[in-house]
Amino acid sequence: MIEDDLDLGRALQRALKAEEISCEWLRRCADAPRRFDGASYDCVLLDLSLPDGSGLDLLRRWRSAGIAIPIIVITARSALEDRLAGLDGGADDFVIKPFATEELVSRIRAVVRRTARQASEIWECGGLAIEPSRHRVTLDGQTLDLAPREYQLLVELAREPGCVVAKSSLAQRLEPLGDPLEFGAIEVHLSKLRRKIGAERIVTIRGVGYMLGT
Template sequence: MRILLAEDDPLLGDGLQAGLRLHGFQVDWVRDGEAAERELRAQDYGAAVLDLGLPKRDGMDVLAMARRAGLTLPILVLTARDAVPDRIKGLNQGADDYVIKPVDLDELAARLRALIRRAHGQPVEHLRAQDVELDPASRTVLQAGEPVNLSGREFDLLHALMLNAGRVLSREQLEQHLYSWGQEIDSNAVEVHVHHLRRKLGNGLIQTVRGVGYILPKVIASQS
């Protein structure tokens, strides 16, 4: 899942970007509020991690802009401002979660996964489609109870389709889910990943909508 990180501290930003990538996120990192606003308007992110004390434009202003513009992506505020009035203001401006620095990376990743799945109407962590079950936390996939070995890109593509079950995703939308800045994208990368997923999971799971993109049947949330 591709997310935006807005953090001006170079040491913290580098650590967060590296740590969240280890948790399976594709991370675009910006260092000021103007860049955060520009990227939020231009890209389709799964979520954003937003520091409030940003140069050029305060993070609270960026948050307010995003909601005024009708952007519905989950936004997690990450800040050293721990006063209760600041937290209340951030939540009232449209933040979905509020974490005080310093933050544990495992907790931050878990909070992001929870925000993303709730934004897609998924009440629990595990996702199911037919006999396939996907666990975003452990980045594992089971089919009929047996583990399936997927590459990182294959997992991310399947995750995106399962989160958006019942909705057609174009190749361009899937590329935005799979790749962050500076990563080379082959012209047929999505088609290749879909081909590999069908070979491993069967041809009946991912459906092609000719001239539009790909779709999965509606996901049933697992109770496990």
């Protein structure tokens, strides 16, 4: 999240944390990453009016550099030309302040779902069905009792079923604010997850990472 308003930034961090969404908060264009490695973030919330520059210019630079991370503009600018400039500049969504945090969370889920190649609220993979909005997983119709880390691991693997997810990527995604989780801890959680969904569903690619079978 790149937002200079202190009250709004704090409120959004609390709201996102309540939805189990980890959020790193920056307040200036100068603090924003020049590039994204594709592992650290699933979405960017971007204000247009920042103290040291234009969020729109930042958005255009990212898109010109080929950065495809989902970006949701959050701004008080409600004029049609501002909305068109944001969307034409590469934003995936445009939310006008003030907004309900519930709506913003829903929009975050929607753009992340599209990026995750999932067309509906329920992600299906074989007999597994994952409902991120409800933090619910079923296997052949039976609800699974997953620990938070087990659930998070499954969701990250399910974003790209049939594709290998690197260990380093999982480590980065599973800890708030980008502090990596130890590989040994990931293997422990994966072992427990395998016992609950079936060991054959998660394939280990030695020296690289893991893949959720389709």
